[in-house]
Amino acid sequence: MAKLGTTAVKSGGGVKGKLIGGGIVTVIVIIVLFNIFNFADTDANKIGLHYGGGVVEDKKFKSIVPPGSTNKLIGPGDEVYAYPIDQRSYIIGGAGADTDAGDEVTVVSKDNVRLGVRVQVYFTLNRTEDTIKSFHERIGLKTDAYTDRGWNDMLQSYFRPQIDRALSAVATNYVWAELYNNEAKKAEFQTAASKEFTRLLPAAVGGDYFCGPAYNGNNxxxxLSFTVQKPTPLDKGIIDGLEAKQRAELAKATQEQTNQRVNVELQSVKQQVAMLGAQGYLLKTAIESGKIQFMVIPQGTPVSVPTGTATVPADR
Incomplete structure (x- = not known):
């Protein structure tokens, strides 16, 4: 009996052990399959960079994953980093996703007036394989630019300082009133600032990673599109003073025009008096004003006209 009991216990333990062992094997197989069959997707407006990440290979660049890819098979442990390929913006002082809302760049003009400038930059990411790979390895990994938050942090870290430097360098060539109310000077300032920013940005990021908004990968x-709004003095009293000066100049110009018109009229009166005499001029003026009525009578017409002394009525 003791032998039979021992045999029964061994038999039950063997079945339970087999079930547990089978479950472990199944889990391992599932884990292995998930690592072997690794898939990647990209949105229509994003391009993917495929990097190796398995235990038997280095984490090196493998390939480009085109925009709009679905269920692309990649190796076990591999990673795909997606970056935007559509037009992007960085706006200082306006609404938008990639923006410093309510902010503005402060510059100092040639005549030492502090001005606030709002800026819009529109661009696309250079998707040439070597260029975007370099961008990812030099900038993207450091700032997590393949995420929405990291992308905005990247713009703040690299775009904003160069915009500040470009505007500050160029603003010292203009007096504030030129930038505030002279459209030709403002356009000149914008062009100069754009060139300076275009020069500074590649040096700061280490490459030509950004293209114009019309770039599509094949052209x-x-x-980059760089636009500035009207630079405005931070001291609003300066604007009030300028407007008061402009009103005074306008009033002065209006008075000068009135004086010129009166002088022209006086010269005309002097010339007529010199030609007609004082009484003749008064008679002419009275006739023109309708104070004296007269008619032209053809010669030979039987009309009797009473004689008398003609007088010129005085002005009322």
Whole structure:
């Protein structure tokens, strides 16, 4: 009996052990399959960079994952980093996703007036394989630019300082009133600032990673679109003073025009008096004003006209 009991216990333990062992094997197989069959997707407006990440290979660049890819098979442990390929913006002082809302760049004019400037930059990411790979490894990994938050942090870290530097360098060539109310000077300032920013940005990030808003991957990279709004003095009293000065100049110009008109009229009166005499001029003026009525009678017409002394009525 003791032998039979021992045999029964061994038999039950063997079945339970097999079930547990089978479950472990199944889990391992599932884990292995998930690592072997790794898939990647990209949105229509994003391009992916495929990097190796398995235990038997280095974490090196493998390939580009085109925009709009679905269920692309990649190796076990591999990673895909997605970056935007559509037009992007960085706006200082306006609404938008990539923006310093309510902010503005402070510059100092040639005549030492502090001005606030709002800026809009529109661009696209250079998607040439070597260029975007370099951007990812030099900038993207450091700032997590493949995420929405990291992308905005990247713009703040690299775009904003160069915009500040460009505007500050150029603003010292203009007096504040030129930038505030002279459209030609403002356009000149914008062009100069754009060129300076275009020069500074690649040096700061280490490459030509950004193209113009019309770039689509198949055409020329082009220049970034850089727009500035009217630079405005931070001291609003300066604007009030300028407007008061402009009103005074307008009133002065109006008075000068009135004086010129009166002088012209006086010269005309002097010339007529010199030609007609004082009484003749008064008679002419009275006739023109309708104070004396007269008619032209053809010669030979039987009309009797009473004689008398003609007088010129005085002005009332």
């Amino acid at each position: 020329g990279c082009g220049e």
